[in-house]
Amino acid sequence: MAGQLFSFGLLAILGAVVQAATTYDYIVVGSGPGGAALSSNLARAGYPTLLLEAGDDLGNNKNYSEMANFNLAANDEKSRWDFFVEHSDDQEREAKYEKTTWRQPDGSFYVGLGPPEGSERLGIYYPRSATLGGCAMHNGGVCALPSDDDWNAIAESTGDESWLAENMRKYFERIETAHYVPAGTPGHGFSGYLNLTISDPSFMQSPSDVQRIASEIIKQTGGSETQDINALDPDRDQATGVFGLASHADPNGHRAGSNTYLRATLDDLAKYPLTVQLQSLVTKVLFSEDATEPTAIGVEVLRGPSLYKADPRYNGTKGETVRIFANKEVIVAGGAFNSPQILKLSGIGPAEELKKFGIPVVKDLPGVGERLGDNYEGGVLALASRELNGTLAGPIAVMLKTPTARKNRNIYGWCKSFSFEGFWPGFPTDYGPSQYECAFVHMNPRSQAGYVRLRSNDPQDMPRINFNFFQDGEDEDLTEMLDAAKIFRKAITSVGSPIGPFNEKHPCPGINQNCTDAAQKEYLKLQAYSHHASSTCGIGPAEDELAVLDSKFRVHGVKNLRVVDASSFPAVLGAFPVCPVFMLAEKATDDILKDARAAPSSA
Numbered sequence: 257m258a259g260q261l262f263s264f265g266l267l268a269i270l271g272a273v274v275q276a277a278t279t280y281d282y283i284v285v286g287s288g289p290g291g292a293a294l295s296s297n298l299a300r301a302g303y304p305t306l307l308l309e310a311g312d313d314l315g316n317n318k319n320y321s322e323m324a325n326f327n328l329a330a331n332d333e334k335s336r337w338d339f340f341v342e343h344s345d346d347q348e349r350e351a352k353y354e355k356t357t358w359r360q361p362d363g364s365f366y367v368g369l370g371p372p373e374g375s376e377r378l379g380i381y382y383p384r385s386a387t388l389g390g391c392a393m394h395n396g397g398v399c400a401l402p403s404d405d406d407w408n409a410i411a412e413s414t415g416d417e418s419w420l421a422e423n424m425r426k427y428f429e430r431i432e433t434a435h436y437v438p439a440g441t442p443g444h445g446f447s448g449y450l451n452l453t454i455s456d457p458s459f460m461q462s463p464s465d466v467q468r469i470a471s472e473i474i475k476q477t478g479g480s481e482t483q484d485i486n487a488l489d490p491d492r493d494q495a496t497g498v499f500g501l502a503s504h505a506d507p508n509g510h511r512a513g514s515n516t517y518l519r520a521t522l523d524d525l526a527k528y529p530l531t532v533q534l535q536s537l538v539t540k541v542l543f544s545e546d547a548t549e550p551t552a553i554g555v556e557v558l559r560g561p562s563l564y565k566a567d568p569r570y571n572g573t574k575g576e577t578v579r580i581f582a583n584k585e586v587i588v589a590g591g592a593f594n595s596p597q598i599l600k601l602s603g604i605g606p607a608e609e610l611k612k613f614g615i616p617v618v619k620d621l622p623g624v625g626e627r628l629g630d631n632y633e634g635g636v637l638a639l640a641s642r643e644l645n646g647t648l649a650g651p652i653a654v655m656l657k658t659p660t661a662r663k664n665r666n667i668y669g670w671c672k673s674f675s676f677e678g679f680w681p682g683f684p685t686d687y688g689p690s691q692y693e694c695a696f697v698h699m700n701p702r703s704q705a706g707y708v709r710l711r712s713n714d715p716q717d718m719p720r721i722n723f724n725f726f727q728d729g730e731d732e733d734l735t736e737m738l739d740a741a742k743i744f745r746k747a748i749t750s751v752g753s754p755i756g757p758f759n760e761k762h763p764c765p766g767i768n769q770n771c772t773d774a775a776q777k778e779y780l781k782l783q784a785y786s787h788h789a790s791s792t793c794g795i796g797p798a799e800d801e802l803a804v805l806d807s808k809f810r811v812h813g814v815k816n817l818r819v820v821d822a823s824s825f826p827a828v829l830g831a832f833p834v835c836p837v838f839m840l841a842e843k844a845t846d847d848i849l850k851d852a853r854a855a856p857s858s859a
Contacts, residue, residue, distance in 0.1 A: 280306040280531065282848075283555055283582040284589055285538045285598065288390025289834055290821035291589030292514035293431070293449075293841035294848075296521040299530035301849055306580065307518070308536040308557060310564060311335055311386035315515040320393045323505040329394035331682060335387035337566035338681070339593060340379035341721040343784070350379075352782045355680040357381045365681040381680045382721070382787070384591065386567065388534065389515030391591070392834055395787075397503035397511065399452055400653070401428060401486045402830025403493040403664045406700070410826060413796055416807035418843070425488065427842035428835070435507050436484070436500055443488020449520065450838060451512040454500030455650055457481040464646025465755050466673055469692060469748060473654060473671055474498045476747040481652050493664040494657065501653035501670055504834065513838065537563045539715035541586055541602040541817060542579065543618055550604075550618045552817035554581035558715070566718050574716075582816070584852060587809075587844075589821040592789035596625035596708045596823060597719045599793065599804075604811060613713040619813045623802030627794055628706030629828040630723055630786035634737055635695035636744040637675055638758035643689040647673035654694065658739035660732065662700075667740040668831035669696035677762075678785030687761070694744035697788075697831040698737050702729025704827060708792050723789075726781055734777040737784075741776065745769060788833050793819045794826035808847040820844040 284295040287309040295307040314320045314335055319328040329335065340357060342350055350356075351369070358366040358375040366375055385394040404421035411419035425443060432445035436454040439446055460467055460481055474480065479497020486502060489495070504513045521528050542554040558575035588595050599605055603618030605625060610617050651672035657665040671694040675684050706723035726733060741763055749758055749769070757767050763779040764771035796803025798812055803826070805811060809818040820841060822833050829836050 279581045280304045281584045284587045286589035287388050288591055289392045289514050289837040290841045292389060292518050293838055294820055294844055296517050297845040299521055299528040304529040307532045308538055309388050309534050310537045312534055313388040321511055323397045323509050323511045326394060326396050330383050333568045335385045336568055337384040337386045338568055339382040339384055339566055339718060341382045342379055343723050343725040353380055354783060355678055357680055367680040383679055392514040395834060397505055398832040399502045399504050399835040400832050402836055406829045410795060414807035427839040430842055431838050449517040450504050451506040452502050453505055453507055454502050459646060459649035465644040466646035466649045469751050470652055472750045473747040477654055485653055496655050496657050496665055499653040501651050535561050538598055549815060551815040552586040554579060555586060563716055565716050585816045588819045591821050592792050592823040593708055595819050595821055596792040599624050600710055601715050613710055615713055621804055623804045625708040625792050626802050627704050627791045628708055628723060629704035629791045631788050631828055632698040632701055632784045633786050634780050634784055635693050636741050637693040637762055638748055638760040639687060640690040640755050640758055642754055644673050647689060656740055656743060658736045660735050666699050666736055667696050669694045696740050699831050701828060702733055703727045725784060734780055737780045738773060738776050790822040790825045790828050790833060793823040795824055796826050809844050
């Protein structure tokens with residue numbers, strides 16, 4: 257059997273299973289924001305396109321379809337891929353991470369620093385989502401554009417002006433249906449597949465404990481809860497204060513984006529030749545044996561449920577091997593962990609690493625899997641002196657430019673009666689109705705020294721992942737994080753009795769907050785977490801030894817193979833990568849279609 261072909265209606269998978277075709281114009285690997293949008297666009301342009309996804313479709317499951325349930329989605333074993341990572345090569349430092357995850361002798365997880373005897377240390381939990389729509393199906397949905405400088409840096413390094421921020425804005429306008437600004441607002445779109453809304457700001461009109469805290473945050477930082485965080489404004493990257501928190505959900509709170517766009521495309525198969533095959537784990541890219549230079553012609557796939565060892569339901573099954581071919585191109589969109597793994601298993605990557613695992617070298621590209629980067633995250637979490645009322649309100653977004661920021665605003669915070677302290681099996685901890693936190697993302701970290709490397713040549717194995725946090729610019733980045741914590745602490749603790757005083761949980765425990773700066777920096781360094789991995793197949797000029805892709809997403813030195821996902825960014829982009837990756841897919845669509853239309857007809 258060549259595999260299962262799943263056809264979708266708007267609301268459900270049809271029961272029919274038919275024999276799959278073996279050749280398509282384009283094969284797209286991975287259905288996250290990059291792969292979902294790109295495969296839909298190629299099919300809508302009339303090209304027979306195959307999208308391969310290792311997981312199932314959970315678009316009708318309310319854990320995923322309702323944005324408010326994102327914590328449930330991230331903990332749901334029906335989609336989870338449980339990666340475990342390291343933050344450094346210093347094992348003494350790693351041993352101090354308070355949410356370290358262990359496998360107990362009975363097979364269950366233990367989280368903490370005192371595991372039962374016989375437990376196996378797994379590391380720092382980093383969940384990914386293997387389902388139709390990828391990580392856009394379990395994230396918090398935040399849509400915030402990166403700074404113009406982030407786009408312009410790609411244009412400068414590659415000499416490709418299509419990456420300039422003024423050109424990239426059109427892709428945001430193309431994908432967006434904005435519900436949070438007046439119709440016709442410049443810089444926004446109103447007919448795209450990505451519904452964007454902000455948290456209901458009406459709670460600010462009704463007195464409550466949470467309203468008082470939010471008012472104090474506005475007083476301390478400026479702005480208002482309805483400011484447009486994605487405004488087309490030359491001063492946007494300097495603007496600070498409180499903003500509406502934009503997310504890719506419709507006005508009814510339904511998650512919008514990767515899964516919904518795919519379903520809308522698949523709803524008219526007669527018009528749009530898109531095929532989606534689920535439970536399809538891609539093991540490698542296939543290359544022509546006749547071409548004078550490496551040329552991708554298809555992929556090898558394992559068919560079956562839960563075949564990747566990161567899946568908590570994995571049971572040792574090997575699956576059925578299938579080969580599928582592409583007339584035009586293969587596009588890898590597996591994300592920052594799996595895209596470099598697929599390239600390496602295919603023979604594209606650092607030659608010495610490939611030889612170590614007996615993988616024939618197709619193209620020696622030292623940068624595959626290198627330059628792994630991520631935003632640093634932390635937060636000020638405190639407990640009020642009484643139960644807070646109005647806890648369903650918010651969250652609000654807060655943009656800061658701390659005193660030592662290099663050029664642009666450097667902190668994205670979100671504040672609400674909740675707790676968010678990173679990831680571990682079963683997260684988060686609920687501290688009860690008195691909890692309030694301003695969690696924050698430190699943007700554009702100075703260090704990007706992480707890596708994704710093979711553990712073996714078994715495509716069902718997870719790779720080794722080490723972020724090497726703070727390897728460069730440690731004191732500068734920690735100073736910026738500390739300054740952010742002080743600003744948020746001042747705003748929260750300025751709220752008087754009977755709500756205050758607040759008993760802080762971290763980074764400075766207690767009521768008096770008399771910790772030293774050094775102690776707080778040490779806490780932030782040891783307990784930083786993240787969930788925006790990028791840059792392991794980065795774009796850059798051919799003369800850059802660690803560049804993997806050219807400015808059109810083509811793998812250097814390889815024909816008919818591109819990578820389009822967060823791994824493509826040469827550096828960590830902004831605070832939240834999901835909307836930039838949707839934009840990436842739109843740009844890649846234009847690049848691919850331009851090449852396709854310029855190619856000689858095979859007729």
